Amino acid sequence: MPVIAVKKLDERAVLPTYGSAFAAGADLYALADEEIVFLPGETKFVRTGLAMEIPEGYAGLIYARSGLACKRGLAPANKVGVVDSDYRGEVMVALHNHSDKEQRVAVGERIAQLVVAPFLKAEFEEVEELNETVRGEGGFGSTGRK
Numbered sequence: 001m002p003v004i005a006v007k008k009l010d011e012r013a014v015l016p017t018y019g020s021a022f023a024a025g026a027d028l029y030a031l032a033d034e035e036i037v038f039l040p041g042e043t044k045f046v047r048t049g050l051a052m053e054i055p056e057g058y059a060g061l062i063y064a065r066s067g068l069a070c071k072r073g074l075a076p077a078n079k080v081g082v083v084d085s086d087y088r089g090e091v092m093v094a095l096h097n098h099s100d101k102e103q104r105v106a107v108g109e110r111i112a113q114l115v116v117a118p119f120l121k122a123e124f125e126e127v128e129e130l131n132e133t134v135r136g137e138g139g140f141g142s143t144g145r146k
Helices: 066-072
Strands: 005-008 026-029 036-038 043-053 058-063 074-076 081-083 090-097 103-105 110-118
Touching: 026 043, 036 043, 036 090, 058 090, 066 074, 066 110, 081 090, 090 110
Parallel strands: none
Antiparallel strands: 005 043, 026 110, 036 103, 043 090, 058 081, 058 110, 074 090
């Protein structure tokens, strides 16, 4: 299990926590001086007050918390945030209000989840042709609905 070094940039910051023994994502907490108000369609950067040292070969992937996204319409604006292993700044969550109602995030509320995952670095090589497959160039919806 990789160990993630975490630096509190503010004494009020809360280290990420797992909600259950088998949770893949660790909850990230809002750091603010007061409740954060989101108007419908509005995006705001929410501080966590944390900087991290993600190990080389891994990335920190910031995903929505399902309850916050499905019940209140608050989810990361970029769908999945990426914290690279060489980034040492504050981890921020760009939360977007997808609902048609004003939404509020309380100080210290869980706002997103961080999944630490390994990745493969690829080399990109230009070629004249690609190998043929049965699917070919079939894109969106090309494999059917059922």
